[in-house]
Amino acid sequence: MNHNEITTFLNDNNVDAAWITTPLNIFYLTGYLSEPHERLFSLLITKDGEETLFCPKMEVEEAKNAGFKGNIVGYLDTESAFDLIEQRDYATFAIEAEHLSVKRLREVEQAFNVQQIEDIDQVLKDVRNVKTDEEIELLHEAAKYADLAIQAGVEKLAEGVTEIEVLNHIETTMKQHGISKMSFDTMVLFGDHAAAPHGTPGDRQLKNNEFVLFDLGVIYKGYCSDITRTVAFGTPTDKAKEIYNIVLEANKQAISIIKPGAKISECDKVARDIISNAGFGEYFPHRLGHGLGLSVHEFPDISSANKDEFKPGMVLTVEPGIYVPGVAGVRIEDDIVVTEDGHRILTGYQK
Amino acid sequence: MNHNEITTFLNDNNVDAAWITTPLNIFYLTGYLSEPHERLFSLLITKDGEETLFCPKMEVEEAKNAGFKGNIVGYLDTESAFDLIEQRDYATFAIEAEHLSVKRLREVEQAFNVQQIEDIDQVLKDVRNVKTDEEIELLHEAAKYADLAIQAGVEKLAEGVTEIEVLNHIETTMKQHGISKMSFDTMVLFGDHAAAPHGTPGDRQLKNNEFVLFDLGVIYKGYCSDITRTVAFGTPTDKAKEIYNIVLEANKQAISIIKPGAKISECDKVARDIISNAGFGEYFPHRLGHGLGLSVHEFPDISSANKDEFKPGMVLTVEPGIYVPGVAGVRIEDDIVVTEDGHRILTGYQK
Numbered sequence: 230m231n232h233n234e235i236t237t238f239l240n241d242n243n244v245d246a247a248w249i250t251t252p253l254n255i256f257y258l259t260g261y262l263s264e265p266h267e268r269l270f271s272l273l274i275t276k277d278g279e280e281t282l283f284c285p286k287m288e289v290e291e292a293k294n295a296g297f298k299g300n301i302v303g304y305l306d307t308e309s310a311f312d313l314i315e316q317r318d319y320a321t322f323a324i325e326a327e328h329l330s331v332k333r334l335r336e337v338e339q340a341f342n343v344q345q346i347e348d349i350d351q352v353l354k355d356v357r358n359v360k361t362d363e364e365i366e367l368l369h370e371a372a373k374y375a376d377l378a379i380q381a382g383v384e385k386l387a388e389g390v391t392e393i394e395v396l397n398h399i400e401t402t403m404k405q406h407g408i409s410k411m412s413f414d415t416m417v418l419f420g421d422h423a424a425a426p427h428g429t430p431g432d433r434q435l436k437n438n439e440f441v442l443f444d445l446g447v448i449y450k451g452y453c454s455d456i457t458r459t460v461a462f463g464t465p466t467d468k469a470k471e472i473y474n475i476v477l478e479a480n481k482q483a484i485s486i487i488k489p490g491a492k493i494s495e496c497d498k499v500a501r502d503i504i505s506n507a508g509f510g511e512y513f514p515h516r517l518g519h520g521l522g523l524s525v526h527e528f529p530d531i532s533s534a535n536k537d538e539f540k541p542g543m544v545l546t547v548e549p550g551i552y553v554p555g556v557a558g559v560r561i562e563d564d565i566v567v568t569e570d571g572h573r574i575l576t577g578y579q580k
Numbered sequence: 581m582n583h584n585e586i587t588t589f590l591n592d593n594n595v596d597a598a599w600i601t602t603p604l605n606i607f608y609l610t611g612y613l614s615e616p617h618e619r620l621f622s623l624l625i626t627k628d629g630e631e632t633l634f635c636p637k638m639e640v641e642e643a644k645n646a647g648f649k650g651n652i653v654g655y656l657d658t659e660s661a662f663d664l665i666e667q668r669d670y671a672t673f674a675i676e677a678e679h680l681s682v683k684r685l686r687e688v689e690q691a692f693n694v695q696q697i698e699d700i701d702q703v704l705k706d707v708r709n710v711k712t713d714e715e716i717e718l719l720h721e722a723a724k725y726a727d728l729a730i731q732a733g734v735e736k737l738a739e740g741v742t743e744i745e746v747l748n749h750i751e752t753t754m755k756q757h758g759i760s761k762m763s764f765d766t767m768v769l770f771g772d773h774a775a776a777p778h779g780t781p782g783d784r785q786l787k788n789n790e791f792v793l794f795d796l797g798v799i800y801k802g803y804c805s806d807i808t809r810t811v812a813f814g815t816p817t818d819k820a821k822e823i824y825n826i827v828l829e830a831n832k833q834a835i836s837i838i839k840p841g842a843k844i845s846e847c848d849k850v851a852r853d854i855i856s857n858a859g860f861g862e863y864f865p866h867r868l869g870h871g872l873g874l875s876v877h878e879f880p881d882i883s884s885a886n887k888d889e890f891k892p893g894m895v896l897t898v899e900p901g902i903y904v905p906g907v908a909g910v911r912i913e914d915d916i917v918v919t920e921d922g923h924r925i926l927t928g929y930q931k
Contacts, residue, residue: 264764266877267678287865290905291776306867307885326683327618331675331697334682346682397755404748409781413615414761425642430760514638516657526617534658554641 238323238352239276245319246275247349248337251328253523254353255282261295262451263288269310269333275319283310311340318342323349354528358520359542364452365566368521368544371454372564372575374408374447379458379578382417382443386462392417392430395441403447412446412453412525423459423558438463440473440557446525453525455546456576457562469557472509477580479503479549480561483517487547487565487572493535500549501533509551518546521564543567544575589674589703590627596670597626598700599688602679604874605704606633612646613802614639620661620684626670634661662691669693674700705879709871710893715803716917719872719895722805723915723926725759725798730809730929733768733794737813743768743781746792754798763797763804763876774810774909789814791824791908797876804876806897807927808913820908823860828931830854830900831912834868838898838916838923844886851900852884860902869897872915894918895926 235247235258249255249272256262259282263270273281280299282292289303304310322343324334327350337343360368381402385395396417403411417430423442435441439462446455459473479500486499497517504513516532521544529535531545548562564575586598586609600606600623607613610633614621624632631650633643640654655661673694675685678701688694711719732753736746747768754762768781774793786792790813797806810824830851837850848868855864867883872895880886882896899913915926 285866287776287903291779305865306881306883324682326686327681329682330678331680331682331685332677332699332701335677348683350683393758393760396760400760401752401755404752407744409744409747409751410765425638428642514656515636530657532657552638 234352234356235274235349236276236278238349239274242323242347244276244321244323244347246273246341247323248273248325248329249349249353250325250333251353254325254357256451257357257523259292259295259297259299261292261297263292268306269304281314311336320344321347323347325350325353357522358528359540360522360544360566361542364522365542365544367450367452368454368564368566369575371412371447371449371452372456373577374403374406374449375445375454375456375564375576376578377406378403378415378445378447379443379456382441382445383460386435386441386460388437389434391432391434392419392422393432395435396430399443399445408447408449410448412448412455416442416444418442418558421555421557423560424552424554424556425558428558435462438465440465440469440559442558442560444560444562451523453521453523454564454576455521455525455548455562456564456578457548457550457560458578458580459559459561465557469559472551472553472557472559475504475507475509476549476551476559476561480547480563480580483547483549484563484565484572484574487539487567488570489539489541489567491539493529493531493537493539494533496539496547497531497533497535500547504549504551509553512551512553513549514552515550518548518562520545539567539572541567541569585703585707586625586700587627587629589700590625593674593698595627595672595674595698597624597692598674599624599676599680600700600704601676601684602704605676605708607802608708608874610643610646610648610650612643612648614643619657620655632665662687671695672698674698676701676704708873709879710891711873711895711917712893715873716893716895718801718803719805719915719917720926722763722798722800722803723807724928725754725757725800726796726805726807726915726927727929728757729754729766729796729798730794730807733792733796734811737786737792737811739788740785742783742785743770743773744783746786747781750794750796759798759800761799763799763806767793767795769793769909772906772908774911775903775905775907776909779909786813789816791816791820791910793909793911795911795913802874804872804874805915805927806872806876806899806913807915807929808899808901808911809929809931810910810912816908820910823902823904823908823910826855826858826860827900827902827910827912831898831914831931834898834900835914835916835923835925838890838918839921840890840892840918842890844880844882844888844890845884847890847898848882848884848886851898855900855902860904863902863904864900865903866901869899869913871896890918890923892918892920 286303385398420439444457483500518531550560637654736749771790795808834851869882871878901911903909
């Protein structure tokens with residue numbers, strides 16, 4: 230695992246300990262994945278590298294079985310985890326400020342006699358931002374299952390079928406392939422229903438000559454995929470075809486510039502310029518994409534606001550879209566890994 | 581909806597505004613459900629009852645369609661939502677301290693020139709703690725689907741079948757019934773694998789004369805169910821039978837005392853005493869149960885630490901368990917609603 234970056238940060242910045250609280254960050258660092266709901270679930274890492282996992286007592290064995298070698302403090306629902314450890318002071322204390330709740334902050338400030346707070350969010354983002362070869366392999370597998378899922382959805386299209394029926398067919402097919410979890414709520418939207426970029430599938434029936442928008446992903450051994458395809462059922466109108474071709478061009482051109490050293494904001498700009506120049510700028514209201522890994526939305530943020538450059542090992546989505554209310558919604562999304570000298574597209578379903 | 585309790589709290593405590601951030605609380609108050617991922621998604625309610633929803637620009641139409649009548653501030657990924665509103669000061673400001681992150685707190689403190697923080701968590705818990713008749717009806721429907729899911733799982737049991745195969749059959753069956761989402765990761769555990777109370781289903785194959793533990797729930801129109809049944813495949817050992825009967829007795833006796841005015845801690849005690857007196861106290865490491873509603877784990881907490889009494893309209897789980905490593909794991913869980921003069925069990929699958 231990658232604990233060196235954390236202890237290095239602590240020592241370089243004279244911070245006594247770090248308190249990691251995002252379940253996926255704890256999974257990344259310990260190999261143990263848990264959904265704590267409202268219960269306390271945290272990993273304490275001290276400056277000298279000592280690690281202590283705080284978890285419900287009933288999860289102690291599983292954490293050990295997952296391979297975690299540090300100390301484990303298992304508490305009962307009726308106990309305070311902090312009462313079970315020796316009193317220790319960490320005057321300077323690093324937290325995940327984007328994740329830790331105000332209430333939990335008050336608890337740890339008291340428990341460890343904290344005088345000063347530092348943020349460790351960026352350190353963890355930087356570590357997870359660059360994937361290892363092993364992680365990229367898992368992300369590629371996840372992308373292949375996403376391709377399969379789109380194929381299953383396309384096969385189910387027929388006049389009169391409902392969005393929910395197609396969705397159920399996709400997820401059932403995935404289960405038959407051993408995928409027990411999608412990376413987010415599968416989206417299947419017909420015709421102008423797709424003009425809401427985050428719409429919810431319902432009982433709408435498919436009519437001839439409509440577009441169908443699929444947005445979905447799977448979780449494979451913890452790693453996520455995320456693909457969008459918009460397909461024509463029958464012959465779309467000229468207007469719909471025009472919109473599709475603009476989005477496809479934006480998708481391809483934006484991907485084409487991805488390589489180490491290229492600006493992330495430029496990738497967003499390439500797609501946005503194509504869509505704006507075609508007169509649809511106001512109908513592309515979201516960023517171009519996002520990072521992908523253990524979480525379906527993680528760093529890097531692919532938008533004009535991101536001043537960073539692409540680095541080898543980053544994995545991200547490119548998903549331009551045009552949504553014209555009452556007319557059509559089109560989005561085309563791929564998963565991309567930045568390689569040493571360019572990029573590789575992980576999703577393979579035809580566009 | 582129930583906004584009166586919130587404005588009453590604000591006025592009684594001289595608080596200028598409340599900042600609601602838990603997505604399910606926003607759903608409860610606005611009718612609009614969204615998973616914001618890392619994006620800002622908050623409901624501002626001022627002392628005089630003005631409501632403003634902050635959400636991504638692309639969700640504005642959906643929030644309106646969901647029936648929300650207040651102001652909506654839709655922001656682009658490249659914008660700060662706070663730059664889009666007129667500068668207003670809320671010196672005393674209520675937050676959900678258990679949900680709001682430290683980073684978001686810093687943002688709102690700056691945006692609204694906040695001088696003092698109050699917590700509004702308990703107000704929202706109290707409101708959601710007591711369900712309306714309409715909510716109870718939906719929870720009952722969700723419980724009926726959970727019964728169906730257990731039945732589907734039992735039907736699939738056969739020598740050599742794996743936990744994952746049974747799990748997939750359950751979830752596929754649910755999809756065929758129009759249930760698109762389970763309320764948490766479905767658990768199907770065979771034999772001594774069930775001795776880990778939060779175990780993960782895998783490739784373990786079912787053998788004759790083993791116990792099978794199912795723990796699952798569905799989401800029906802936003803409302804959750806949560807049921808556990810432990811069933812024997814063949815003839816269990818005497819030891820396993822003994823454990824089962826103790827857990828069943830704990831489940832029944834604990835449920836029997838539920839009525840308005842009874843102490844919640846007493847319910848936990850009744851079950852715990854039965855298990856302890858039988859010599860298995862150390863193998864029951866979790867609280868007796870939890871509240872159930874829009875969230876699968878919500879208030880009230882059914883444990884010895886809860887000093888409250890049952891109130892009509894509360895909906896909760898009762899789920900005693902005994903987990904003896906290497907021997908067996910048994911848990912039996914029902915969903916219960918507290919009525920005006922007692923209780924009603926919502927889950928119906930035989931025990």
